Amino acid sequence: AGKQELGNQAHALFDRFVASQTCKEVQQNFAELCHHLQLDSQDYHHFYNKLKEKLNYWKAKELWQKIDKRASHPDYEQGKPCAKTKCLVLGAGPCGLRTAVELALLGAQVVVLEKRTSFSRNNVLHLWPYTIRDLRNLGAKKFYGRFCSGSLDHISIRQLQLILLKLVLLLGVEVHTGVNFKGLLEPQASGSTGWRALVHPESHPAASYQFDVFISAGGGRFVPDGFKIKELRGKLAIGITANFTNRRTAAETQVAEISGVARIYNQKFFQQLHTEMGIDLENIVYYKDDTHYFVMTAKKNSLLKKGVIKQDSSDAEQLLAQANVDQEALLQYAYDAAQFSTSHKLPDLEFALNHVGKPDVAMFDFTCMHRAEYASLVRERRGKKLLIGLVGDCLVEPFWPLGTGIARGFLAAFDTAWMVRNWGKGVTHLQVLAERESVYQLLSQTTPENTSKNYPAYSIDPSTRYPNVNLSSIKPKQVRRKRRSTETDSLRRMVDLLSWCQKHTAWCERVQVKDLSQSWRSGLALCALIQHFRPKLIDMSSLDENDAVHNNQLAFDILQREFGIEPIMSAGDMASSKEIDQLSVVLYLTQVHNVFTEPVS
Ligand code: FAD
Known part of the structure; x- marks a missing residue:
């Protein structure tokens, strides 16, 4: 009876872990589960298998089935290619975590550093069909029952992070939150240490971790030293995001989503919005998720007329500087656009709150988009090599209204894992980089149409995803x-x-x-x-x-x-x-x- 009781307790702890709704809760419940099952979460090689052995629970088994199916893919060679590889991943955003999953499946030791202590982004990400399938196959629905039910093709950033955080922990990845990465530390002259990270707090145990692969998934414009950035300056583009509370009432459920109404396709709608409300938009997207989420590109003149932007300027940075934006007017602008585009059918529209307890509305400048010129690099100091790769937004910055962030982000995560696999297998480093750069050339042009439709065949091998990819289009000497x-x-x-x-x-x-x-x-x-x-x-x-x-x-x-x-x-x-x-x-x-x-x- 005692054994059964312990078992039941483990099941309850597992259920709690799976249902956790904040980053802290996930970590706490995971620690409790490990403690209860007497599992050492740092024993990354054996952690997942030991957990499976100890947790004899049908709900967990459903998840193991999914993970095992993925893990048994021949590309991972049962974790052999990277059994000696130590990876540091910077950033627990969706792309850092998704990369961490793949590296763990390849057998690597993986440590993730994240400066934040909570996942707070309500904003909603568009998912291409392959990402939905990919996440489903990894058990997304077990972690988050609402995941892409029916025809839904989106998810809030925080929910996606929660799903992936739970998954990486089960796979033996170490995740440290509240740790700020400050830079790379070169191996010491004595030869006693390898590559390490300079972190804050300085005394954090992650400071002593030595690694030979560094993946930067720090988002936005976080690009480590040594990489060149290309600026793609387009015409002025001002993005606004707004989140409203979703009470999930019957009335709210009935309002239709808007999955991208570009101006050219629906001129009448935009004209009416302009005439009736004075709001002039290039496009608008509305997704119903944990919140009612809107993202739109607004024209400068209407923002000036509505008093959202106080003073005109030809410099986008100055134009959108905090002191030049009337926050109340911005809230009204976003509110009116949301009301009009849903035909005033969302009752009691109330702003959801952001991580600092303010109405969750923000304005962003998409005039100048960044893209890394190349995706990988090898640094060598004192005989120790470090492979560096970029994934996610710091590789290619996405234009949110087009919703390319996660799709291209995950493609880059797979490509990066493939690169690390080659590295682990001892392929020469120039060859590893040449292949990675050959694949990277395709990334910015990828669309759901020109990537392979054979989603079940998708793996970290680039040729399963990009038709006609030429893995040697860039030569080692280049x-x-x-x-x-x-x-x-x-x-x-x-x-x-x-x-x-x-x-x-x-x-x-x-x-x-x-x-x-x-x-x-x-x-x-x-x-x-x-x-x-x-x-x-x-x-x-x-x-x-x-x-x-x-x-x-x-x-x-x-x-x-x-x-x-x-x-x-x-x-x-x-x-x-x-x-x-x-x-x-x-x-x-x-x-x-x-x-x-x-x-x-
Ligand atoms: P991110 O999700 O940005 O994750 C990077 C992580 O790295 C963050 O958690 C950050 O805290 C951490 N980090 C950064 N520097 C350090 C450091 N020095 N030390 C430790 N950790 C560090 N996309 C859309 O399609 N629609 C939207 O509405 C939308 N809204 C967004 C709102 C905000 C405020 C931000 C920042 C991004 C938004 N995006 C949006 C972009 C979208 O979130 C990304 O495309 C997606 O999350 C994948 O990005 P990523 O994993 O590469 O980076």
């Missing part, structure tokens, strides 16, 4: 040339940073900046930079060059308090360490440079 130019770029950035520091500390006779390491030991150079840009914050005349700990502490405190820049090492270490780590100083000074050169809004 990659080598690119790599050289990247190293030159990186060097150039360091030289630029050094001359910026020299220029703005030149006024202070006591300071001589010669490099990005030892010259910063006394702390005076940092104080001089602060005094140059913010003379009110510091008075250098009282500082003693020999009191390095005090000077560094003072500068670190000011920069943290005023600009939120966290110190890279303690003032004591900075003053006393024999060899100041150049990379840490560069990372720190880059942030200082950024806050002092940011345009003031």
Whole structure:
């Protein structure tokens, strides 16, 4: 009877884990389940199989069936290709987590770092048919019963993150939330360590993790050093998103979704909206999900006329700067557009709240879209190689009203997993990169129409998804040339940073900046930079060059308090360490440079 009781408790814990509705709940319930079953979640090689052994529960078994089916795909070779590969994934957004699933199935040790502690995005993502199938096959419906029921082809960002978080945990992936990735740390001269991450909080156990693959899935414009970004500047495009509470009443259920009414297809609708409400849109999408979600592209003139934007400007950044937007008018604009486009049939329309408890309406600039010039890189220091790959929004920024983010994001996640598989199998690194870049060339043109329709056959192998893909369209020697130019770029950035520091500390006779390491030991150079840009914050005349700990502490405190820049090492270490780590100083000074050169809004 005791055994049965323990079993029942395990079932209840499993049910609770599966039903968790916040990131914290997922983590807590998972920890409890592991504790109860006496499972070590860090035993990534065996975790999933041990869990399966210990949890004899029909509901869990339904999920294992799905996971096992995927895991038995020949591409994974039962986890052998990456059995010795250690991966760090930056970002627990949908694309970072989706990549983590694949890396775990390939047998790799996977650690995910996420700076946030909650998943709070109500906004809704469009799913292409293959992504729906992919997620269903991974048990999405077991984690979230409402997943794409009927003809639904979308999901809120937070629900998607929750599904994937649960899945990666079951597969033995370590996920650390509340950990901010600050940069890569090169292997030490002694050869005793490999590549590591500089993180905040500094003492977090993830700081000692050594890895040979780094996947950046930090979203938006988070691109690690060494990658070149292309800016695609289009005509001014102002996106507005709005979320309203969905009470799931009968009246709400009946209102039809709008899955993309582009202006050219429905001129009458947009004309009426303009004439009757003064709202001029290029397009609008409405999805009914956890919230009533609207995304639209609005024309500048109507936003000016309606007082949403206060002052006109030819610079999109200035135009949409917080101080130039009337928040109340924006709420009204979004509300009216939502009411009109649903023929006023959504009763008691009330804004849902965002993560800071405010009405969830936001305005975004899509005028200038970013795209990484290439998707992968290998860095080598002190005989240790690190493979770096980009996935998701930091690889190709999506235009939300078109809903390409997840579809292209997952394609890149699979392609990246394929690259890591080659890496794990010992393929030469130039070959690995050449193949990855050959596939990446296709990504921006992919549509549901030009990708393979044979969804059941989709795997991490690119040829199952892209018809006629040529895996050697880019040759290893082309990659080598690119790599050289990247190293030159990186060097150039360091030289630029050094001359910026020299220029703005030149006024202070006591300071001589010669490099990005030892010259910063006394702390005076940092104080001089602060005094140059913010003379009110510091008075250098009282500082003693020999009191390095005090000077560094003072500068670190000011920069943290005023600009939120966290110190890279303690003032004591900075003053006393024999060899100041150049990379840490560069990372720190880059942030200082950024806050002092940011345009003031
Ligand atoms: P993200 O989902 O952005 O995830 C990146 C993760 O990395 C984040 O959780 C972030 O906290 C974490 N991270 C970043 N830097 C660090 C660091 N230094 N250390 C640790 N963690 C870090 N798409 C649509 O189609 N429609 C929408 O309405 C829409 N709204 C959006 C609203 C917001 C506020 C944002 C940010 C994105 C929105 N998107 C929208 C884009 C959509 O969320 C992405 O396409 C999708 O989530 C896939 O992105 P991703 O996983 O690459 O990145």
